[in-house]
Amino acid sequence: MNNPCTLKSVLFQHLPHYQQTHTLSPHQSQVCSHILTCHTPALGSVAEQQCDQCDYTRPCYHSCRDRHCPSCQRDASQAWCERQREAQLPVNYHHLVFTLPSSLNARVSLHPEVIYRTLFESVWNTLSHFGNDPKRLNGQIGATMVLHTWGENLSRHVHLHCLVPGGAPMAFT
Known part of the structure; x- marks a missing residue:
């Protein structure tokens, strides 16, 4: 066996x-x-x-x-x-990956909390901007984000995997 x-x-x-x-x-x-x-x-x-x-x-x-x-x-x-x-909402979901520029990888060891927090905030600001845009979803979206810090070859490769719904409840104004 x-x-x-x-x-x-x-x-x-x-x-x-x-x-x-x-x-x-x-x-x-x-x-x-x-x-x-x-x-x-x-x-x-x-x-x-x-x-x-x-x-x-x-x-x-x-x-x-x-x-x-x-x-x-x-x-x-x-x-x-x-x-x-x-x-889950009854809509299609999309898997998006946002990668930290490789030029910043060396700085992750110096200030990981700051860089990880900034990456999450930047990604969330981008996603929520697209969700609120009247030409796109025109609503308030959510997302599940998972931080990965290594690549397949065990080298530093900081990126966020995001699961984003393809629909959203109407935005409140």
């Missing part, structure tokens, strides 16, 4: 080779370490079940609780998705 492809299995198999030619930031290294040790003896365990026949006790290994870990955040992620589904 084939082992399932998980982020942990990919990191376990490919991270050592990747690190031979690339340097991870301390934060990236910490996240990778958390994911690799999640639900393993390295984080300790509690007894889950004991067999009545042979006294074998199956351990239940602790999770890393890192927000980047797919196995730790699965339930929270599913609950968030369900809350979003309940709040």
Whole structure:
């Protein structure tokens, strides 16, 4: 039987080779370490079940609780998705991505809170301007925005994924 492809299995198999030619930031290294040790003896365990026949006790290994870990955040992620589904309007939705100019990536390490807040504010101002425009939606829109700080190759790539409804309630004046 084939082992399932998980982020942990990919990191376990490919991270050592990747690190031979690339340097991870301390934060990236910490996240990778958390994911690799999640639900393993390295984080300790509690007894889950004991067999009545042979006294074998199956351990239940602790999770890393890192927000980047797919196995730790699965339930929270599913609950968030369900809350979003309940709040949806009966309209089409559009996925928009707003990317921080690469020339500003080096400054993110210096002032992350300021840059992230400014990115969210700029994107929201842009979206709400288009929503309020009488030639477009002529209404008050909403959006769900998710900040991503890494690209697929684990390099700094700050961008916002936005889920924006294609309709809006009428704007109040």
